[in-house]
Amino acid sequence: MKHRYQFYWILWGFGELSGLGQWLLLRWALPIPAGWLLLMMLVLPFVYLVPNILARHLPLVMTRCLARIGGYWFVYGYYATILLVPAFIVWLICLLHPFGLTLAWWHGVFAVFYGRGMLLVILMLLFIGARRARHPIVHSVQLTTTKPIERDFSVAFASDIHLGAVLGAPFARKLRDDLMALQPDLVLLGGDLIDGNLEYVLWDKSFAGFDGLKAPWGVYAVFGNHDTYGLDLRKEQHRLFSYGIRCLRGQTARLAAGVTLTGMEDYMIAPHAEFPQLDEEDFHIVMEHEPLRIEQAASRGASLYFAGHTHAGQFWPNRMVTRRIFALDYGAAFFGSLLAIVSSGYGAWGQLFRLGPAPEIVLVHVKRQAQTRRTGGSPI
Structure with missing residues (x-):
């Protein structure tokens, strides 16, 4: 917990620096007294910090309210910080007075139009991302196998639910209803069921939203x-x-x-955990949170693999990073005879906001067939 609090204090520090930079730009663009604007920019990072470190000491309703406001501030601050970079590059150029451009031009023309344009772009992104995050999809995949399974079956997989101050019992109920509507034989939940504060989740009774979630297997x-x-x-x-x-x-x-399931401990808890011995005759399903042991699962003869964790980046342009970290950061691909699936997740971290792949439930239909399809690692 100590390291988790340190993480939020670091974000708060970056937020204060970003807020100061935004003030230096936006005080020329907005008809707000500079003092009040500076106060607002410096207070908003606290709105994000407080519910994340003091949730157990605040009324439930206050924690929920501050967490949601702070979550949107985080998204706003993320993109505002990115958009500040070109603004201050132009400011540095103006210090050299090229082509008659001066700091007076930066203050009176560039900062006014750029600052207003920056706010308009971020508001549009907030609207699009908030709407996209509230409309999960069902991603259906079909897998044929020569393994001697007794019958065809279906698996519904959802990961990264992140129950907490932002997403509570109503969100869990919606996930339950979406899963039950698919009528799968097996339901799998791929980790990060909570956002990190178990006391709050139990206090809010968020897990009660799962009541009635069931499947034949x-x-x-x-x-x-x-x-x-x-x-x-x-x-x-x-x-x-x-x-x-x-x-x-x-x-x-x-x-x-003929069908077995192994649930691996998270890599953060047991980085050196190995797979148990697998029966070569079984159709073996492997599930873990971070998609770090796909190749190991393939080498052990597993047939189907599920993971989450990446959120497919969640915020653009984060996926440019996740694509470089993981062998598969999102989607479905064959690794030998193993079908690996990494989900974008059903919930969201920080705030219910997504730019990029939509939140999802992955539904896999496993069917018996004379010959298993192999594509050598290419996406399907």
Whole structure:
């Protein structure tokens, strides 16, 4: 928890610096007294900080309100900071007075129009991203197998739910209803069920939104890095089990004749954890939070792999980074005979906001066939 608080204090520090930079630009663009504008820019980072470090000491309604305001501020500040860079490059150029451009021109012309344009662009992004994050899709994939499974079956996978001050019981109920509408044989939850504050989730009774979630072959989950921030995985596991969700922590469950499931411990908890021995005759499903052991799962003979964690970047242009970190950061691809699926997630971190791939539930239809399709790692 100490490191988690340090993370939010660091974000607060960057937010204050960004707010000062925004003030230096926007005081020329907005008809607001400079003193009041500076105060607003310096106070908003606190609105983000307070509910993330003092949630257990504040009334529930206040925490929820501040968290949602602070979440949108974070998105705003993220893009405002990016857009400040060209503004201050122009400011530095004006210090050299090229082509008659002076600081007076920067203050009186450039800062006015650029600052107003920057705010308009960010408002448009906030609207688009907030709307996109509230409309999850179902991504359907079909997989054929020569494994001796007793019948065709379907798997619904959702990851990165991030229950907390921003997303509570109503969000969990919506996920439950969306999953149940698909009528899968198996439901899998791929980690980061909470955003990091287990006490708040239990106080808010967010897990109650999962009540009634069930499937013929069961509902299984693994833990993610944000679950570890809650400090008590055993308590979270016990509470989830009371709603019919079984958490796998390096264990294997037999689902049906010829079908097994292994839920790996998160890489943050057990970076050197190895897969158990797999029966070559079984159709074996592997689930973990971070998509770091795809090749290992393929080498062990697994047939289907699920992970999340990346959010497919969530905020543009973050996916340019996740694509370089992971062998597969989003989508579905074959690695030998293993179909690997990395989901963009159902929820969101920080605020319900997305630019890029939409939030999703992945529904995989596994069918028996004489020959398994192989594409050698190309996307499908």
